[in-house]
Amino acid sequence: MERAIHLVRLQSLWSGLGIRSRILLGVAILMIIAISCITLILEQISHDQAQQRVERYELPSSVERIANQLTAELTQHLTEAEALAGNSFVIDWLSQEMPAEQWPVMERYFLALQQRIGGNVFIAPRQSATLLNFSNGTTAQKRLSASDPKDEWFYGFLKRGKPYELNLDISDFDKRASLYINTAVTAEGKTLAVAGTSIDMSALRKLISSYRIGKSGQVYLADMEGHIEIHPEQELKEAAHHQSAFLDTVRTLIPAAREQVAVQALTLGKETYLIAVRYIPALNRLLIGEINDAELEEGRSE
Numbered sequence: 001m002e003r004a005i006h007l008v009r010l011q012s013l014w015s016g017l018g019i020r021s022r023i024l025l026g027v028a029i030l031m032i033i034a035i036s037c038i039t040l041i042l043e044q045i046s047h048d049q050a051q052q053r054v055e056r057y058e059l060p061s062s063v064e065r066i067a068n069q070l071t072a073e074l075t076q077h078l079t080e081a082e083a084l085a086g087n088s089f090v091i092d093w094l095s096q097e098m099p100a101e102q103w104p105v106m107e108r109y110f111l112a113l114q115q116r117i118g119g120n121v122f123i124a125p126r127q128s129a130t131l132l133n134f135s136n137g138t139t140a141q142k143r144l145s146a147s148d149p150k151d152e153w154f155y156g157f158l159k160r161g162k163p164y165e166l167n168l169d170i171s172d173f174d175k176r177a178s179l180y181i182n183t184a185v186t187a188e189g190k191t192l193a194v195a196g197t198s199i200d201m202s203a204l205r206k207l208i209s210s211y212r213i214g215k216s217g218q219v220y221l222a223d224m225e226g227h228i229e230i231h232p233e234q235e236l237k238e239a240a241h242h243q244s245a246f247l248d249t250v251r252t253l254i255p256a257a258r259e260q261v262a263v264q265a266l267t268l269g270k271e272t273y274l275i276a277v278r279y280i281p282a283l284n285r286l287l288i289g290e291i292n293d294a295e296l297e298e299g300r301s302e
């Protein structure tokens with residue numbers, strides 16, 4: 001009833017207007033509608049342009065820069081491992097079938113190296129199939145077995161014949177999770193041992209968490225299957241990177257990421273993320289950048 005009364009009043013007001021007033025009022029209403037439409041269109045264009053700018057330039061450049069910085073940091077450890085594997089002193093000792101009288105000198109060398117670079121220093125001669133680990137001024141050893149799944153890192157590495165590999169594992173000695181850099185010690189085309197260094201996982205997580213994209217964007221390392229290995233919030237099971245759709249998106253981006261930073265938007269529930277992936281050849285790992293669209297919206301409004 002009230003609606004009908006309002007309609008009657010509006011009709012009465014409209015009927016009371018002159019033709020000129022009606023025309024002016026109609027034009028004003030059309031102008032308001034047109035201005036509103038133009039404003040909405042311009043806002044959408046601005047939104048799209050801002051997102052394209054982030055996707056094409058800002059996010060890729062940030063991820064590329066971080067990839068270069070992270071590579072430089074980890075390459076130092078890789079260089080130390082390769083220097084150990086190429087040390088003529090170590091190669092001669094192995095080639096001579098590890099004479100016992102030389103062991104005290106070799107042990108001092110490995111312990112001094114470990115004290116200088118930190119982490120663990122290790123060598124596993126192929127002849128003895130024994131892992132020698134040097135850490136915190138002490139020497140420990142373990143017999144390796146091809147039937148023990150925990151020793152697959154050694155036997156698998158020998159089978160694959162690569163010059164080096166990065167392997168996430170838990171130490172049999174200090175029970176700490178670390179990133180191991182396994183390198184082949186070779187002479188005359190034969191692999192004599194697997195030697196290398198390790199980086200403690202807590203140190204790696206601290207290093208990764210120091211890199212940011214914007215205010216809240218994060219980066220982390222994954223293997224070539226897209227599985228997250230190092231993340232500052234690894235323990236948060238509800239985080240975006242634990243969702244299957246996230247892994248699917250990363251895997252979709254991997255081929256393009258070998259050439260340049262690949263970016264794609266991902267919506268999970270009410271949240272939208274921009275995911276950027278870059279392949280790091282020196283580490284044979286993926287660097288993944290993640291930024292929430294809410295932050296992008298905040299940046300657009302500033």
